Amino acid sequence: MPISTEKEQISLTVVENVAGSFESSLMKSNPDYFSRLPLESELMVPAQLPNLFTDVNVVSEHENNELQQSILNLEGEIEQLRQKERLLDKKRRGALNKILDIKGSIRVFCRVRPFPLTDRRLREPLSLGLEKVVVRSAGCRKEYQFDKIFHEDAPQEEVFAEVEPILRSALDGYNVCILAYGQTGTGKTFAMDGTIDQPGIIPRALEELFHQRSFENSSVTFSMSMLEVYMGHLRDLLAPKVATRSYEAFARSNLNIQTDPKGFVEIEGLTEVPIADYAKAKWWYAKGRRARATSWTNVNETSSSLTRIIISRHRDDLKGKTEVSKLWMVDLGGSERLLKTGATGQTLDEGKAINLSLSALGDVIAALRRKRVHVPYRQVLAWKYLITLNDLSIFLAVMELVLICLCPCEEDVGETICSLTFATRARAVETNRELSEDIMKLRQKRILELEDDMREAEEECQKVRNQVQKAQFLLTEYRKLFSKSDQSTEDKENAPTTPELTKVVTKTPPIADKGVKRNMTSSFPRFMTSTVASRQRQSSAERELIGRARGSKSVTRSSLQFSASQSISYSDIRLKAMIRESNKKSRYGDTKQTHIESPKCNGSDLKAAASLPRSKLVNSSDPNLRTTLNRHRRRMSDLI
Ligand SMILES: Nc1ncnc2c1ncn2[C@@H]1O[C@H](COP(=O)(O)OP(=O)(O)OP(=O)(O)O)[C@@H](O)[C@H]1O
Structure with a gap:
């Protein structure tokens, strides 16, 4: 494929912007470059990508600088793209929230199960519309309005389609509750758990959460808890050991509910397991379901089961804070049948308690939704049957989806009416439900517009994410290449120097050295350059000094290499005397040598030095030496 076609196909806008010139130079040295750029599918699996530009020797210093610049540009581009992504995500969320606001933050759906095979279809008390249920019983007709009605043949997918947007809100950081309510046998468990062939809301929601998470640019983690409530007792379904099977034993080991003055409830000791992926x-979830199935065998028809997913989001723009939201999925046990079958004793108590709790629950939801100061949590707490629901993360869930499950049979009409009344109460919490047709149409139009906005923002966001992914891939490659070429430059610098180089670096450049002379002549005026005579004087002085130093056994080689910047602690008196002698006899020694009179000489040196005649000390305060030094400096200036 021609390079340009491949380039067009990749459409790497960012890359082209920032790295155009660098690419062209890379192409010259590595014609394979574009043909080896990753395809879209390859970008998803960075580990499998081939290594680009392994031959670092082809990168010149100039290209290296360009590479560094490209890295910086690319980093800037990625940051800008991330900002754009955040803005688009905000736009999407805004649209979704508006949609949910218009639709109502408590959405109440109704699902009617198919007729049980054993039931005779004498009369059908329910007439179902799209959003309306009409109940006819004992000569009375009553209408109930819902957000949507799922008919007997509605597949699980159709129900889940209504749940999906609310899950998005949970991932966006809102508390969400999905609650199925209805009398026993109406299909709550079927709707929430489903079967292997027809998975319900919970398994689908779990899958969807992980699916949605793959598009997130912030790190999102999930953890799960599952519990069961029966007669006010809670049972941890994910606890490591399910030691008991009987209710009595269970009752002694139930969980503890703590409430703070604000009414926030935490379930003390509830197991919370991290779930890394959908398989986990x-x-x-299967373990929790098994635990529920194997206990309370006589009572789990009337128990409630709750699944809680804690979503923790760690986003860059949260400045290190973690945003936590909760998703509750509740299968609320019904007990109407217990009452109907003439239950007595404890069974009757259960039924009464649950009905009263439901009534109290309705009050609490209503109070919260109307933002009343006084919220009657106590009513629910007092009954302790649906106590878990007092966890405010349910009541304060910004989004609540209630699925009322009904049985279409004539003999269940009493319970059906009871459930419909509860649903109406929950739904009535949302004001402006009863709107004129025109307004409803306008709202519907607005919802469609918002849905378009949301889709647009989502598509745009996905494009930006792809760009970020590509740019990040390229950045990684650039960094790899840069670190390799940088390393090779470093290696070159650290490589053992050639003998010629060593000569130049370690030795004092010979005065007559052509290169040095050329430099000197070029950087100084001609009158300042040294004459032949001054150079001869300088070299004879140096020879004399070095010869004397060699003659002294106690003088180490290193101690002769003193300089103005060195502080030398020399203890050898003979060395000092020799240097003095050298200074006295030869007035052409290096001016720097005068600094050997450094005050850093130790005490014994000073004492030894003091024993010498004062005039012999190398000291600039000595008038004779001062003259000598001055002369010496003048001569030295000739050398420069
Ligand atoms: N919409 C439906 N389509 C097909 N089968 C259904 C549907 N709803 C319920 N059923 C079937 O009805 C039976 C009872 O349903 P399910 O156990 O879900 O009721 P439930 O409300 O959870 O009862 P309980 O409160 O006793 O747990 C199951 O066999 C289930 O498969």
């Missing part, structure tokens, strides 16, 4: 989530 499915495993824990």
Whole structure:
């Protein structure tokens, strides 16, 4: 494929902007470059990508600088793209929230199960519309309005389609509750758990959460808890050991509910397991379901089961804080049948308690939704039957989806009416439900517009994410290449120097050295350059000094290499005397040598030095030496 076609196909806008010139130079040295750029599918699996530009020797210093610049540009571009992504995500969320606001933050749906095979269809008390249920019984007709009605043949997918947007809100950081309510046998468990062939809301939601998470640019983690409530007692379904099977034993080991003055409730000791992926989530969920199935065998028809997913989001723009939201999925046990079958004793108590709790629950939801100061939590707490629901993360869930499950049979009409009344109460919490047709149409139009906005923002966001992914891939490659070429430059610098180089670096450049002379002549005026005579004087002085130093056994080689910047602690008196002698006899020694009179000489040196005649000390305060030094300096200036 020609390079340009491949380039067009990749459409790497960012890359082209920032790295155009660098690419062209890379192409010259590595014609394979574009043909080896990753395809879209390859970008998803960075680990499998081929290594680009392994031959670092082809990168010149100039290209290296360009590479560094490209890295900086690319980093800037990625940051800008991330900002754009955040803005688009905000736009999407805004649109979704508006949609949910218009639709109502409590959405109440109704699902009617198929006729049980054993039931005779004498009369059908329910007439179902799209959003309306009409109940006819004992000569009375009553209408109930819902957000949507799922008919008997509605597949699980159709129900889940209504749940999906609310899950998005949970991932966006809102508390969400999905609650199925209805009398026993109406299909709550079928709707929430489903079967292997027809998975319900919970398994689908778990899968969807992980699916949605793959598009997130912030790190999102999930953890799961599952519990069961029966007669006010809670049972941890994910606890490591399910030691008991009987209710009595269970009752002694129930969980503890703590409430603070604000009414926030935490379930003390509830197991919370991290779920890294969908497979793990499915495993824990199956374990919880098994635990529920194997206990309370006589009572689980009337128990409630709750699945809680804690979503923790760590986003850059949260400045290190973690945003936590909760998703509750509740299968609320019904007990109407217990009452109907003439239950007595404890069974009757259960039924009464649950009905009263439901009534109290309705009050609490209503109070919260109307933002009343006084919220009657106590009513629910007092009954302790649906106590878990007092966890405010349910009541304060910004989004609540209630699915009322009904049985279409004539003999269940009493319970059906009871459930419909509860649903109406929950739904009535949302004001402006009863709107004129025109307004309803306008709202519908607005919802469609918002849905378009949301889709647009989402598509745009996805494009930006792809760009970020590509740019990040390129950045990684650039960094790899840069670190390799940088390393090779460093290696060159650290490589053992050639003998010629060593000569130049370690030796004092010979005066007569052509290169040095050329430099000197070029950087100084001609009158300042040294004459032949001054150079001869300088070299004879140096020879004399070095010869004397060699003659002294106690003088180390290193101690002769003193300089103005060195502080030398020399203890050898003979060395000092020799240097003095050298200074006295030869007035052409290096001026720097005068600094050997450094005050850093130690005490014994000073004492030894003091024993010498004062005039012999190398000291600039000595008038004779001062003259000598001055002369010496003048002569030295000739050398420069
Ligand atoms: N919409 C539906 N389509 C097909 N089968 C259904 C549907 N709803 C319920 N059923 C079937 O009805 C039976 C009872 O349903 P399910 O156990 O879900 O009721 P429930 O409300 O959870 O009862 P309980 O409160 O006793 O747990 C199951 O066999 C289930 O498969």
